[in-house]
Amino acid sequence: MKSRTRYLIAILLVISLCLEASHGRGEYKDKDEEKKKGVSYDETSLIINGKRELLFSGSVHYPRSTPEMWPSIIDKAKAGGLNTIQTYVFWNVHEPEQGKYDFSGRFDLVKFIKLIHEKGLYVTLRLGPFIQAEWSHGGLPYWLREVPEVYFRTDNKPFKEHTERYVRKILGMMKEEKLFASQGGPIVLGQIENEYNAVQLAYKENGERYIKWAANLVESMKLGIPWVMCKQNDAPDNVINACNGRHCGDTFKGPNRHDKPSLWTENWTTQFRVFGDPPTHRTVEDIAFSVARYFSKNGSHVNYYMYHGGTNFGRTSAHFVTTRYYDDAPLDEYGFEKEPKYGHLRHVHRALRLCKKALFWGQLRVQKLGPDTEVRYHEQPGTKVCAAFLSNNNTRETNTIKFNGQNYVLPSRSISILPDCKTVVYNTAQIVAQHSWRNFVKSEKTTSKGLKFEMFHENIASKLGGDSLIPGELYFLTKDKTDYAWYTSSIKIEEDDLPDKKGSKTILRVASLGHALIVYVNGEYAGNAHGSHEMKSFVFEKPINLKTGDNHISIMGVLTGLPDSGSYMEHRYAGPRAVSIIGLKSGTRDLTENNEWGHLAGLEGEKKEVYTEKGSKKVQWEKDGERKPLTWYKTYFETPEEENTVAIRMKGMGKGLIWVNGNGVGRYWMSFLSPLGEPTQTEYHIPRSFMKEKKKKNMLVILEEEPGVKLEAIDFVLVNRDTICSYVGENYPVSVKSWKREGQKIVSRSKDMKLRAVMKCPPEKHMVAVEFASFGDPTGTCGNFTMGKCSASKSKEVVEKTCLGKNRCSIVVARETFGGKECSEIVKTLAVQVKCEKIQGKEDDKKKKEDKEEEDDEEQDDDDDEEEEDEEEGDENKYVKDTKKKNQDT
Numbered sequence: 001m002k003s004r005t006r007y008l009i010a011i012l013l014v015i016s017l018c019l020e021a022s023h024g025r026g027e028y029k030d031k032d033e034e035k036k037k038g039v040s041y042d043e044t045s046l047i048i049n050g051k052r053e054l055l056f057s058g059s060v061h062y063p064r065s066t067p068e069m070w071p072s073i074i075d076k077a078k079a080g081g082l083n084t085i086q087t088y089v090f091w092n093v094h095e096p097e098q099g100k101y102d103f104s105g106r107f108d109l110v111k112f113i114k115l116i117h118e119k120g121l122y123v124t125l126r127l128g129p130f131i132q133a134e135w136s137h138g139g140l141p142y143w144l145r146e147v148p149e150v151y152f153r154t155d156n157k158p159f160k161e162h163t164e165r166y167v168r169k170i171l172g173m174m175k176e177e178k179l180f181a182s183q184g185g186p187i188v189l190g191q192i193e194n195e196y197n198a199v200q201l202a203y204k205e206n207g208e209r210y211i212k213w214a215a216n217l218v219e220s221m222k223l224g225i226p227w228v229m230c231k232q233n234d235a236p237d238n239v240i241n242a243c244n245g246r247h248c249g250d251t252f253k254g255p256n257r258h259d260k261p262s263l264w265t266e267n268w269t270t271q272f273r274v275f276g277d278p279p280t281h282r283t284v285e286d287i288a289f290s291v292a293r294y295f296s297k298n299g300s301h302v303n304y305y306m307y308h309g310g311t312n313f314g315r316t317s318a319h320f321v322t323t324r325y326y327d328d329a330p331l332d333e334y335g336f337e338k339e340p341k342y343g344h345l346r347h348v349h350r351a352l353r354l355c356k357k358a359l360f361w362g363q364l365r366v367q368k369l370g371p372d373t374e375v376r377y378h379e380q381p382g383t384k385v386c387a388a389f390l391s392n393n394n395t396r397e398t399n400t401i402k403f404n405g406q407n408y409v410l411p412s413r414s415i416s417i418l419p420d421c422k423t424v425v426y427n428t429a430q431i432v433a434q435h436s437w438r439n440f441v442k443s444e445k446t447t448s449k450g451l452k453f454e455m456f457h458e459n460i461a462s463k464l465g466g467d468s469l470i471p472g473e474l475y476f477l478t479k480d481k482t483d484y485a486w487y488t489s490s491i492k493i494e495e496d497d498l499p500d501k502k503g504s505k506t507i508l509r510v511a512s513l514g515h516a517l518i519v520y521v522n523g524e525y526a527g528n529a530h531g532s533h534e535m536k537s538f539v540f541e542k543p544i545n546l547k548t549g550d551n552h553i554s555i556m557g558v559l560t561g562l563p564d565s566g567s568y569m570e571h572r573y574a575g576p577r578a579v580s581i582i583g584l585k586s587g588t589r590d591l592t593e594n595n596e597w598g599h600l601a602g603l604e605g606e607k608k609e610v611y612t613e614k615g616s617k618k619v620q621w622e623k624d625g626e627r628k629p630l631t632w633y634k635t636y637f638e639t640p641e642e643e644n645t646v647a648i649r650m651k652g653m654g655k656g657l658i659w660v661n662g663n664g665v666g667r668y669w670m671s672f673l674s675p676l677g678e679p680t681q682t683e684y685h686i687p688r689s690f691m692k693e694k695k696k697k698n699m700l701v702i703l704e705e706e707p708g709v710k711l712e713a714i715d716f717v718l719v720n721r722d723t724i725c726s727y728v729g730e731n732y733p734v735s736v737k738s739w740k741r742e743g744q745k746i747v748s749r750s751k752d753m754k755l756r757a758v759m760k761c762p763p764e765k766h767m768v769a770v771e772f773a774s775f776g777d778p779t780g781t782c783g784n785f786t787m788g789k790c791s792a793s794k795s796k797e798v799v800e801k802t803c804l805g806k807n808r809c810s811i812v813v814a815r816e817t818f819g820g821k822e823c824s825e826i827v828k829t830l831a832v833q834v835k836c837e838k839i840q841g842k843e844d845d846k847k848k849k850e851d852k853e854e855e856d857d858e859e860q861d862d863d864d865d866e867e868e869e870d871e872e873e874g875d876e877n878k879y880v881k882d883t884k885k886k887n888q889d890t
Contacts (some may be wrong), residue, residue, distance in 0.1 A: 011380055043255070053358065054564075055303075056066060056081055122189075126194065127170060128193075131194050136317060147159075153199065180225055192710075195231040208234075263300070272309075272326055275680050283827075298359075307331060309333060317667065323666030339782075340431045364378050372392055372393045373390075373401050378487070387418065414429035416428075437724075442718075443641065464596070465598050469595065474514075474557045474574040477601045485556070486599065489591055492549065508541070512537060513576075514575075515560045530558075580592070613662070648717075652714065653713075671706060729829045729830075732813075733755075772785045775824060776795075777828070
């Protein structure tokens with residue numbers, strides 16, 4: 001009896017303690033949360049500090065913008081629906097010389113990550129050591145090439161030793177600053193190596209050993225985050241293999257183990273450009289389709305590469321890559337929202353967040369309805385939780401499908417998202433976000449007419465001491481300290497070597513492995529030539545004037561950046577490889593071998609740093625005169641007006657480099673025309689932080705490689721996106737912002753659920769003119785609309801009445817709004833183009849209030865989404881073990 005009594009007392013004591021714990025949940029929760037710190041994963045998703053996440057990420061590279069730009073870029077990324085920022089780590093900028101580190105200014109990685117954390121976003125750190133990224137040498141420091149017996153990216157002892165030191169340096173800094181999620185920081189994911197499958201076959205077994213070594217290196221540091229390898233099909237078990245590409249929903253075979261989540265590390269928002277390229281563009285409809293497709297097939301993470309491309313300042317770009325990087329990204333080079341790419345992707349993020357519960361805990365089922373149509377839906381058994389993706393893969397025809405007893409019309413090549421398996425809240429092909437057009441407006445304050453240039457000519461090296469019997473290798477000569485190196489040699493010509501026949505010419509022929517060259521004979525300019533990104537080798541072949549006696553050949557070898565991809569990068573070569581003179585009576589004379597060659601890396605102006613105030617005083621500048629090749633031009637300009645973004649337009653120039661107040665703006669190349677007959681890039685970004693305060697003079701220095709340029713054609717331009725537009729069809733679904741989740745239901749946010757065209761000017765600007773308006777069948781794009789065959793006569797009147805004078809306006813897209821019975825048989829579209837401008841004088845208090853209310857509404861929408869995500873977390877323990885075994889119906 002006594003033992004039974006004791007037993008009952010013990011049970012009651014346990015119950016009492018449990019009840020006490022439940023009433024004191026706050027105290028115990030903290031301990032539980034402490035245990036949950038860090039990041040884990042399963043086949044469904046990453047689990048961050050105990051919470052499942054759908055990760056919408058964007059690549060933003062800290063060296064490709066300035067610290068002054070970072071806050072705005074991160075704020076816009078967050079407003080665009082991102083919760084994660086991805087960045088590479090650029091080894092060569094942090095350790096330009098072995099053992100000497102630089103984390104200042106644009107290279108302040110810790111500051112960048114802390115800022116992201118302050119803004120409430122996660123971070124993915126792509127460590128390298130190799131990053132590619134269209135960055136010079138793929139991020140590997142040049143000095144690594146000269147380490148004895150080194151081979152990059154393979155089971156090579158010297159390479160691994162330096163890589164481990166670098167990896168431990170960077171990750172040690174992150175740990176010291178408590179930046180990993182396991183420490184309460186923002187870093188939730190790391191990447192070691194980059195797209196290694198592309199080169200692995202070249203290294204055979206050494207490649208396999210290297211990739212396992214790299215994985216074990218980062219895992220051994222026990223930092224509490226998962227590690228990924230993108231485009232690495234055979235990633236080691238302790239690393240997640242991830243996809244790069246445009247359509248990973250269809251091209252990715254999936255993780256190489258059943259317990260790894262499906263991650264997409266690079267969804268390319270456009271194509272990077274090289275000099276000589278025509279414009280490139282990837283539509284937002286295609287990007288949105290790819291994202292919806294991927295998440296419908298168990299994806300849980302997408303990263304846009306790039307979300308903000310930025311600028312390859314100075315000499316940082318890889319060979320032939322333009323200074324402007326990924327300008328067609330959701331945030332353009334200058335950090336402006338590129339609409340509708342920015343807004344339409346924001347909407348797909350919102351739509352997918354409404355599907356979160358079903359994506360995490362529902363079972364996937366697939367219904368194939370036709371050759372081009374299918375339904376993929378995630379349904380949680382025993383509940384009303386369901387999300388469906390209706391897909392039409394036909395690139396030309398609209399299709400109607402039946403699902404759950406309802407008919408749905410799907411535009412060509414589109415996916416409709418139904419977060420409750422009933423309500424269409426978003427279609428990838430139907431854009432309700434606003435559009436915009438970028439303007440380059442000539443500065444009224446800073447013009448080419450006011451610029452007074454001085455010049456300094458480089459000396460032409462002609463008799464350098466011979467140090468080799470063959471031309472040297474250009475990467476080795478320049479060591480990534482300069483783009484330029486002189487090659488000189490001499491040839492003795494006898495009288496009877498020269499051709500007798502009138503009109504006969506001697507030809508200098510130089511075969512080069514890249515990238516460009518400038519040739520002088522006896523101090524006289526003979527011409528230039530260059531290769532391309534696809535074909536770096538080229539041949540210079542032009543007539544030259546030779547004289548009896550000694551003739552001096554001077555060749556300036558020119559680089560456009562180091563290589564950034566491929567195997568055995570440490571053995572890549574550039575520069576002149578074969579030099580000969582054709583047309584002599586004595587026959588072709590080969591100067592390549594057994595002829596002394598002298599070499600000199602760099603230009604005099606570079607060594608004296610004439611692009612700085614201090615260095616410019618070390619040379620004698622002349623008044624603007626004959627514009628020879630290899631000439632430095634210097635002038636001063638006043639900082640352009642207002643706070644507008646600034647660029648310099650290099651029309652009339654050839655090829656070279658730009659500096660403002662000693663800051664490298666980048667390489668320009670106007671003479672390399674695309675197949676369309678235009679330069680690939682004309683405007684070059686000058687960040688405001690590069691310039692001085694108003695009314696103070698800035699020093700502009702240009703190194704020009706070509707002769708006869710037109711300095712007077714240079715202009716300073718102010719950049720804006722003050723032309724905003726809308727293009728909405730009357731059959732589009734209302735904006736996804738109109739919907740929210742209440743428990744297991746999708747409900748409207750308001751009683752007025754009408755389709756609207758919403759336009760918003762940049763902050764502090766208002767709509768001052770309606771430049772185009774048509775409700776009918778208009779065609780074209782923002783900045784280039786044209787009238788169709790029919791248009792409601794009241795179109796412009798309605799828009800002007802609704803929008804003029806406002807920062808934001810909303811127009812109901814319906815026939816009753818515009819009246820008229822024209823073309824009643826067609827589906828009508830509203831196209832509007834409006835000009836925004838800052839109204840001079842004191843801003844109306846009412847307008848300020850309206851602007852603030854709109855911002856508050858958008859913030860509340862985001863808060864509602866966050867609250868919904870928090871509610872869903874409470875269901876995880878109940879469902880994830882039992883119902884997450886999704887059916888992979890095909």
